[in-house]
């Protein structure tokens with residue numbers, strides 16, 4: 001559905017979609033309606049730009065963890081869609097977040113992915129200086145540069161909402177109207193409490209790579225429980241029969257796969273529900289995070305959109321009492337899984353350019369992917385509220 005409330009863009013998107021197909025009708029018959037990702041949704045720059053606002057600016061996005069935010073001045077940087085943000089531990093021990101845009105010109109205030117900035121953030125371009133509470137406290141040559149004065153109180157760093165979930169994982173949100181993070185993930189929140197992620201340790205290296213794929217194409221693949229036994233057939237022995245229980249609910253969804261008795265990932269834990277110990281979940285937290293939680297391991301894969309045909313994947317693993325050898329084996333396994341998925345999606349990216357291709361019907365085990373695609377379309381069709389950022 002074209003976005004409402006923006007006629008010229010809606011017309012352009014509709015026209016482009018129609019134009020692409022107008023002369024190619026008739027060769028391929030695909031009678032069933034389908035909610036799956038459409039080719040024009042993958043390559044359209046205007047749609048992509050709108051997604052950065054209407055999907056990402058109203059969502060909670062995972063940015064990192066408290067391991068990097070132990071001391072005052074410790075910071076991490078990241079992005080919510082195309083908006084750079086910084087999270088910092090303040091002098092009083094709070095964790096706060098800001099837009100990582102200097103209020104003078106467009107420089108990032110802190111440029112590194114992670115670090116310690118001491119007691120203030122000094123912009124590298126002209127050295128405007130902000131304290132850890134975001135207040136503008138220093139302007140070099142201020143009297144000469146701004147002889148008529150400058151209302152410094154209006155030029156502090158712009159705060160964003162931050163949630164530290166399970167005393168570990170840091171999420172940020174630009175919207176003031178979005179529900180709390182807890183409500184955002186309500187359908188899985190109680191189960192996630194039981195894993196006790198605060199007792200897990202981050203593995204020593206993470207995976208970080210850019211792929212020639214659209215972020216929604218990756219998200220569709222992540223929420224597709226149908227491809228798993230074919231594309232990842234090397235791990236079929238970790239599943240009992242080929243059962244999957246698919247759940248979709250609001251901004252989260254899950255595909256639960258029971259384990260055979262020979263594959264025990266409980267790690268001796270008995271403090272969780274039997275179902276959680278005897279199988280594993282492929283979960284999704286809208287709009288771009290794929291968590292795979294186990295009793296002794298949490299895998300997070302985040303898809304950061306860069307351009308319609310470029311996506312950065314950042315993957316991190318946390319574990320409970322894992323040896324260095326076990327950690328490395330888990331990382332190698334995740335590298336293989338990511339490669340299998342991105343290789344497949346890269347093939348799709350090329351073929352989505354086929355002028356005569358028509359998208360096929362949704363299967364039962366693609367229900368999660370369909371739900372996410374429809375949620376994205378609904379967000380794109382809904383303008384941000386006039387008080388989205390002031391409520």
Ligand code: FES
Nearest residue numbers: 102104105123126
């Ligand atoms: S851009 Fe930051 S001080 Fe000029």
Ligand SMILES: [Fe+2]
Nearest residue numbers: 221228231341
């Ligand atoms: Fe996969």
